[in-house]
Amino acid sequence: MATYPHLLAPLDLGFTTLKNRVLMGSMHTGLEETRDWNRVAEFYAERARGGVALMVTGGIGPNPEGSVAPGAAMMVSDEDIASHSIVTQRVHEAGGKIAMQILHAGRYAFGPKCVAPSPVKSPISPFPPNELDEDGIEKQISDIVEAARKAKLAGYDGVEIMGSEGYFLNQFIVTHTNKRTDRWGGSYENRIRLPIEVVRRTREATGTDFIIIYRLSMIDLVPNGSTFDEVVQLAQEIEKAGATIINTGIGWHEARIPTIATSVPRAAFAWVTKKLMGKVSIPVITSNRINTPEVAEEVLSTGCADMVSLARPMLADAYFVAKAEAGTADQIAPCIACNQACLDHTFGGKLTSCLVNPRACHETELPIVAAGTAKKVAVVGAGPAGLSTAITAAQRGHAVTIFDKAEEVGGQLNMAKQIPGKEEFWGLVDWYRTMLDVAGVTVKLGTEATAEMLEGFDEVIIATGVLPRDPGIPGEDGPNVVSYVDVLRGKADVGKRVAVIGAGGIGFDVSEYLAHEGTSPTEDLPLWMKEWGVADPSEVRGGLAPEGPQPEPSAREITLLQRKKTKHGKGLGKTTGWIHRAALNMKDVNFVGGVNYERIDGEGLHVSFGEARENPTLIAADTVVLCAGQVSERSLADALEAKGVTVHVIGGADVAAELDAKRAIDQGTRLAAGL
Numbered sequence: 232m233a234t235y236p237h238l239l240a241p242l243d244l245g246f247t248t249l250k251n252r253v254l255m256g257s258m259h260t261g262l263e264e265t266r267d268w269n270r271v272a273e274f275y276a277e278r279a280r281g282g283v284a285l286m287v288t289g290g291i292g293p294n295p296e297g298s299v300a301p302g303a304a305m306m307v308s309d310e311d312i313a314s315h316s317i318v319t320q321r322v323h324e325a326g327g328k329i330a331m332q333i334l335h336a337g338r339y340a341f342g343p344k345c346v347a348p349s350p351v352k353s354p355i356s357p358f359p360p361n362e363l364d365e366d367g368i369e370k371q372i373s374d375i376v377e378a379a380r381k382a383k384l385a386g387y388d389g390v391e392i393m394g395s396e397g398y399f400l401n402q403f404i405v406t407h408t409n410k411r412t413d414r415w416g417g418s419y420e421n422r423i424r425l426p427i428e429v430v431r432r433t434r435e436a437t438g439t440d441f442i443i444i445y446r447l448s449m450i451d452l453v454p455n456g457s458t459f460d461e462v463v464q465l466a467q468e469i470e471k472a473g474a475t476i477i478n479t480g481i482g483w484h485e486a487r488i489p490t491i492a493t494s495v496p497r498a499a500f501a502w503v504t505k506k507l508m509g510k511v512s513i514p515v516i517t518s519n520r521i522n523t524p525e526v527a528e529e530v531l532s533t534g535c536a537d538m539v540s541l542a543r544p545m546l547a548d549a550y551f552v553a554k555a556e557a558g559t560a561d562q563i564a565p566c567i568a569c570n571q572a573c574l575d576h577t578f579g580g581k582l583t584s585c586l587v588n589p590r591a592c593h594e595t596e597l598p599i600v601a602a603g604t605a606k607k608v609a610v611v612g613a614g615p616a617g618l619s620t621a622i623t624a625a626q627r628g629h630a631v632t633i634f635d636k637a638e639e640v641g642g643q644l645n646m647a648k649q650i651p652g653k654e655e656f657w658g659l660v661d662w663y664r665t666m667l668d669v670a671g672v673t674v675k676l677g678t679e680a681t682a683e684m685l686e687g688f689d690e691v692i693i694a695t696g697v698l699p700r701d702p703g704i705p706g707e708d709g710p711n712v713v714s715y716v717d718v719l720r721g722k723a724d725v726g727k728r729v730a731v732i733g734a735g736g737i738g739f740d741v742s743e744y745l746a747h748e749g750t751s752p753t754e755d756l757p758l759w760m761k762e763w764g765v766a767d768p769s770e771v772r773g774g775l776a777p778e779g780p781q782p783e784p785s786a787r788e789i790t791l792l793q794r795k796k797t798k799h800g801k802g803l804g805k806t807t808g809w810i811h812r813a814a815l816n817m818k819d820v821n822f823v824g825g826v827n828y829e830r831i832d833g834e835g836l837h838v839s840f841g842e843a844r845e846n847p848t849l850i851a852a853d854t855v856v857l858c859a860g861q862v863s864e865r866s867l868a869d870a871l872e873a874k875g876v877t878v879h880v881i882g883g884a885d886v887a888a889e890l891d892a893k894r895a896i897d898q899g900t901r902l903a904a905g906l
């Protein structure tokens with residue numbers, strides 16, 4: 232049994248002790264904005280029961296101009312104190328500790344009243360900020376300090392002052408955004424005056440028995456960012472000003488380098504935090520892409536930090552720490568860093584959840600409780616929809632049998648895991664296999680379920696997934712044409728020049744797969760840093776390599792086509808689509824849109840453009856790969872329904888369009904919760 236001596240060791244802060252080294256990092260879930268404080272409290276209380284030592288709330292605004300967006304939660308009134316007290320009380324009853332993050336967004340605040348050191352508009356906001364004068368700066372400091380004082384009154388164990396990710400305090404620190412010439416700008420001493428002043432006055436206002444975490448940007452990843460000497464100087468001043476803990480921030484939101492997406496190597500930035508170890512005497516937390524107890528233990532045991540911050544993994548599994556303690560780490564639902572149900576929701580104005588755990592932020596709305604009557608349940612199809620149904624139903628006490636004609640569980644997830652940068656899917660499939668076993672599901676692989684086999688079950692769930700769509704292009708039955716399924720299952724020989732038909736998620740994935748050869752940069756940190764142009768901030772300001780991204784050349788000449796005229800990858804994830812586009816651009820993939828597919832022959836793919844089918848063009852290719860979407864595989868469902876059997880059809884078998892694992896898992900879990 233794996234043990235985690237560093238991860239599970241307590242941390243003495245003098246006036247209080249944290250029971251282990253896991254911090255749940257701040258996440259903008261949108262829960263606080265629902266104003267349903269019972270729901271907010273339950274979200275945090277469940278994670279307190281799950282054993283995390285200290286949690287940080289989503290960012291709470293200290294005033295309207297500093298709040299991330301209109302309607303965002305703030306800590307400014309007695310009513311706010313009363314609301315937040317519900318949360319802190321419930322967390323304390325559950326044996327946890329919680330700090331409130333004070334987030335002043337500065338020029339990232341979405342609104343015309345946003346403020347900043349200088350009137351420099353952010354590339355990711357439509358609003359030019361208003362330059363603060365001396366009184367304006369003073370007001371921002373006192374609002375932040377007052378929010379901290381109120382947080383203490385609301386029963387919080389501490390606050391986290393957000394000083395990184397390109398938010399307000401960070402904007403003062405670097406010349407990228409601070410062009411002032413008064414005592415708040417110019418020299419580095421002047422530029423760090425604001426964060427120091429905020430921490431100093433927060434300590435004064437909250438007393439000695441209150442945790443103050445300062446989230447410090449250790450590698451800005453923007454032009455004119457801080458050097459590491461400056462980071463150390465700031466950290467030492469922040470310690471002197473009264474902070475209890477320093478947390479790591481990595482990259483500004485406007486940085487063009489991925490910092491948390493699934494293609495970022497695990498613990499990719501722990502080396503940055505390690506550089507600060509020994510330079511301050513207060514505990515230091517590291518962060519980003521730490522998603523298993525093994526990785527966390529490795530980070531701590533190699534002296535990269537005193538604590539680890541895990542945010543999204545706490546959505547995927549509230550019981551991360553408890554399972555690590557119990558020796559059942561293989562049962563921890565893994566965060567695959569997809570962003571699909573968390574950050575993509577946040578930026579889409581929707582409540583956060585989690586692809587692998589639809590109960591995240593829906594604890595009160597989606598309870599999984601023992602079934603009143605145990606039933607015999609058959610699930611056909613062991614892809615994400617079927618797996619989540621089977622496991623949840625079995626956990627509720629039903630007798631579940633799952634069938635799949637394949638020899639392995641996972642369905643389409645087994646194709647996803649082949650893509651360089653999507654290695655996390657291996658762990659997800661492993662987790663499903665473990666959970667089928669733990670929940671006591673009878674697994675029948677290599678078995679094509681028939682109507683006869685399904686007789687005698689009380690409930691029949693059809694999760695047979697999808698079939699590739701036949702685009703019906705003349706010549707598609709030629710020897711040089713293959714389906715994405717053949718490519719990703721390793722059954723196709725693909726030539727040097729490739730035309731990929733269809734630029735949806737799968738077309739992008741297949742292009743990525745075909746462009747790479749050798750080690751995936753996600754599994755090789757130096758290679759990944761070179762690919763994206765990340766450097767040591769001790770050597771170059773902000774950690775941006777002066778030579779820029781240096782990707783390995785593409786293994787193939789790839790053209791990625793679609794009929795639409797819109798930008799390629801428009802339908803991909805809100806927070807990750809740009810990474811997929813940038814990755815293919817770096818590999819010189821040729822994006823071609825607005826085409827008609829005329830025919831395929833030995834020379835390659837012939838296309839034309841526009842309604843008049845003009846400009847006939849040959850895309851010379853040795854291999855043409857079909858990635859033209861999918862259709863539902865409903866043959867068994869139709870046969871059963873024709874016999875009068877009532878079935879539940881879920882996942883891709885239900886709706887193939889825009890099929891993704893998020894919808895499939897959510898639908899399966901919800902169905903099983905009500906069986």
Ligand code: NAP
Pocket residue numbers: 700701702732733734735736737738739740792793794795802803804811858859860861888889890891892
């Ligand atoms: P998709 O997203 O529906 O894309 C299908 C592509 O095929 C589109 O580019 C479409 O573009 C084209 N197409 C549709 N009908 C066609 C036809 N008759 N002839 C030729 N082209 C046709 O499907 P997918 O790429 O198979 O992905 C399925 C789902 O898996 C996605 O929706 C996504 O949820 C999930 N997924 C996501 C990711 C990701 O986000 N990174 C990765 C993999 C899978 P035109 O109509 O413009 O030609």
Ligand code: SF4
Pocket residue numbers: 543544546547565566567568569570571572573574584585586587588
């Ligand atoms: Fe992790 Fe994806 Fe869940 Fe977000 S949605 S917490 S990234 S698994």
